[in-house]
Amino acid sequence: MRSSRRESGRRPVRAVAAALAAGTVLMTGCGGGDGGSGGSAGDGKTVLRIGTFGSFGYDDDNGAKLYAEYEKLNPHIDIVESNVADGQKYWDTLKLRLSRNSGLADIQAVEVGYIAEATGPTLAGKWLDLSKAGGADTSAFLDWKVKQATTPDGKVIGLGTDIGPMAVCYHKGLFAKAKLPTDRAQVAGLWAGDWAKFVAAGRTYQRNAPAGTAFHDSASGLFNAVLSSQPQQYANARGELDYENSPGVRKAWNLAVEAAKGGITAKYRQFDEKGTWNAGFKNAKFATVACPSWMTGIIKDQAGPAHQGEWDIAAPPVAGNWGGSFLAVPKSGRHAQEAAKLAAWLTAPEQHAKVFAVNGNIPSTKDTLASPAVRNARIPYFGDTPVGRIYSDAAAAVTPAPVSRYDGQVKTFITDNGILDVEQRGTAPDKAWDNVRKLVADKIDR
Numbered sequence: 415m416r417s418s419r420r421e422s423g424r425r426p427v428r429a430v431a432a433a434l435a436a437g438t439v440l441m442t443g444c445g446g447g448d449g450g451s452g453g454s455a456g457d458g459k460t461v462l463r464i465g466t467f468g469s470f471g472y473d474d475d476n477g478a479k480l481y482a483e484y485e486k487l488n489p490h491i492d493i494v495e496s497n498v499a500d501g502q503k504y505w506d507t508l509k510l511r512l513s514r515n516s517g518l519a520d521i522q523a524v525e526v527g528y529i530a531e532a533t534g535p536t537l538a539g540k541w542l543d544l545s546k547a548g549g550a551d552t553s554a555f556l557d558w559k560v561k562q563a564t565t566p567d568g569k570v571i572g573l574g575t576d577i578g579p580m581a582v583c584y585h586k587g588l589f590a591k592a593k594l595p596t597d598r599a600q601v602a603g604l605w606a607g608d609w610a611k612f613v614a615a616g617r618t619y620q621r622n623a624p625a626g627t628a629f630h631d632s633a634s635g636l637f638n639a640v641l642s643s644q645p646q647q648y649a650n651a652r653g654e655l656d657y658e659n660s661p662g663v664r665k666a667w668n669l670a671v672e673a674a675k676g677g678i679t680a681k682y683r684q685f686d687e688k689g690t691w692n693a694g695f696k697n698a699k700f701a702t703v704a705c706p707s708w709m710t711g712i713i714k715d716q717a718g719p720a721h722q723g724e725w726d727i728a729a730p731p732v733a734g735n736w737g738g739s740f741l742a743v744p745k746s747g748r749h750a751q752e753a754a755k756l757a758a759w760l761t762a763p764e765q766h767a768k769v770f771a772v773n774g775n776i777p778s779t780k781d782t783l784a785s786p787a788v789r790n791a792r793i794p795y796f797g798d799t800p801v802g803r804i805y806s807d808a809a810a811a812v813t814p815a816p817v818s819r820y821d822g823q824v825k826t827f828i829t830d831n832g833i834l835d836v837e838q839r840g841t842a843p844d845k846a847w848d849n850v851r852k853l854v855a856d857k858i859d860r
Contacts, residue, residue, distance in 0.1 A: 459492045460749055462756055465519035466497045467504040468685075469711045470575060470739070471773030472760060476715055478768040484759060491752065499685045501525050502826045512540045515746040520753035524572050526562065526738045527822030530653065532572065533565045534819045541571035542743040548754030554763055558814050559778045563740050572740025573761040574778030576769075578706035579808035580642055580734040581727050582612070583713060588701040592622045598799070602729040609640045609669055609731045616678030619701060628680035630673060631691065631700040633837045634829035635684050637670035639704030643734030648825070649818035655860060657824050658851070662815070667828070667847070674837035681837050683830065692716040698724075706736040707805045710774030714795040723797045727804055733811035738778065776805045783809060820858050827853045 464472075471477040473495060481493040496519060498504050505528050511517040524532050531537060545552050545568075552560050555574045563572035582605075586596045594615070595601055604618075605611040613636075616629035623629070630636055641647050644662025649655055657663050673679050680700040682691040694700055695716035703709060705727060713725055741757040743750055759765065766777030767787045774793050777783050783806060791802030832850040835841035841849075 459490055460752055461492045461494060462521070462749060462753055463494050463496060463519040464521040464523075464741075464756075465504070465508070466495060466523040467501045467525070468497070468499065469708070469715065469773060470523065471711060471769035471775050476711075476773075478765070478772045480760060480765055480768065484756060491756070493756070500687060501527075501685070502822065502830075505822060509537070512537060512744065515540075515744075518744045518747060520743065520747045520749050521757050522742050522744060523575070524563075524740045524742050525822065526740075526817065527825055529562050529572060529740060530817045530821065531819040532742065533563060538565040538567075538569065538571065540744060540746070541569070542745055542750055542754055543569040543571065544573050544743065544754060544757065545570040547743070547751060548756075548758035550754075550758035550761065554779045554781065556778050556780055556783070559738070562814075562817065563742075572742040573757055575739045575741060575761055576708060576737075576766075576775035577778050577809060577812070578642070578708055578735050578737030579776055579805050579812055580639060580730040580736055581705045581707070581804055581808060582639075582702055582730050583705035583709060583725055583727050584702045585698060585700075585724055586726050587724050588624055588627055588698060589619075591624045592619045592701065594619060596726070598726050598728045601726075605731045606729070607731060609636075609643070609665075612636075612731050613669055613673050613676070613678065616673060616702075617676060620678055623701075626699065628700050629678040629702060631680050631694060631703045632682045632684050633670040633674035633679045634833045635704045636673050636679070637666045637829055637833055638736050638825070639730070639734065640666035640669050641734075642706070642736035643730070643732035645813065645815055647815040647817075648821040649816040651816055653816050653818055655818040655820045655824065655858075657828075657854075663828075667833070667843075670833050671836055671843045674833065675843075679837060683834055683838075696721075704730075704736070707774050707776035707808075708737060710793060710796065710801065714774075714793070722795050725796060727796060727799050727801060729804065730808070733808055735809075735812040735814060770802070774801060774805075776809055820854075820860070823858060824854060827857070 472480040474482045485491055508522055544550055550573050552570055559574040564570050589596050604615040619629040641662050646660050646662045648657045682694055684691050743753045743757055747753055763779040763782040766779050766782045769775050770777055770788055771791055788802045789806050793801050827850050832846040835846045836843055
């Protein structure tokens with residue numbers, strides 16, 4: 415939410431594989447041969463297609479089995495999910511489909527980094543107003559979450575799925591071998607109050623690191639984590655893109671570069687399509703990952719059963735929010751009203767609680783966030799870790815930063831170009847930053 419999010423297990427027959435090429439990821443949302451959304455199954459049922467990136471936790475294999483539940487409640491509906499890993503490519507393709515009013519799924523997920531663009535003048539008219547269609551109770555959501563998805567003329571174009579309060583997930587076995595504490599309170603004490611202490615802990619880890627491992631998965635992940643805790647990120651207080659003058663961006667950049675040049679990262683590109691980052695979880699190649707609540711679902715899916723109980727969760731240096739998404743309904747969909755009902759049901763408080771219990775996605779509805787079901791929750795994969803308390807406490811400390819319509823694009827340029835160039839190719843930081851500036855100037859028409 416973001417940000418690019420995580421791959422999840424898919425239903426083998428009725429869901430679409432995540433490995434589709436970027437140019438066709440949204441075409442799986444088409445019904446029939448006319449490029450339109452929706453469709454009808456051979457048995458006369460209405461097929462609702464939902465386009466997502468990463469793991470929203472709805473699916474019937476590794477998720478909360480919400481699709482099967484909704485289909486049982488509504489026998490005339492069949493749900494098919496199309497899922498990809500790369501959120502930037504997903505958004506680029508979605509914008510193209512929106513411009514053509516063709517090839518769209520009935521429901522499209524939108525990550526918070528792109529929600530300001532989705533509500534902006536070019537795209538705002540493409541969506542159904544979900545404060546009027548589908549029956550959702552928008553007052554149930556966090557106020558700031560609703561505000562993010564509201565157009566200037568008052569239409570609510572997206573219903574909140576999750577938010578991304580921060581923590582740090584760490585591999586207890588690797589910490590022990592590196593002679594670091596494994597108790598989560600002691601671990602949090604290593605870096606309490608300052609992300610710079612987190613980088614310092616990485617240097618300590620590397621002195622006794624098990625062969626072939628690194629302290630942190632990626633410098634880009636660290637950048638996103640640090641920035642998530644800053645009051646100013648890509649936009650100024652007026653919601654205008656101002657990343658070059660942002661103290662938050664500068665702080666996050668400097669720490670990410672320090673980590674990359676200091677050799678404490680495994681140099682992975684998060685959410686890469688080749689699956690090398692996912693393999694890093696399976697093979698225990700890194701000891702920590704910046705861990706917004708939705709990251710717990712990735713760890714569970716990618717590290718796999720062989721590593722159950724090996725990961726734990728500690729409080730972050732500073733509270734922050736990385737990611738969080740929305741479900742939106744394109745107006746041009748063949749079954750827009752049915753899709754609005756499904757979107758409302760999937761994002762209702764009862765369903766938020768079910769997804770959290772299985773996948774760890776922190777809900778964006780007020781009562782669910784404060785409920786005992788969330789506060790007292792544990793995820794079996796993480797053993798006795800009080801996951802609900804850790805993340806609900808972190809959520810309570812979140813103060814969302816202003817968002818501009820270009821945040822998602824700029825984030826991608828900084829992380830996948832600038833920082834990755836420093837980390838993987840040894841590019842000088844000043845040159846890498848200049849490359850980011852050129853990309854922004856060339857690709858974004860402000």
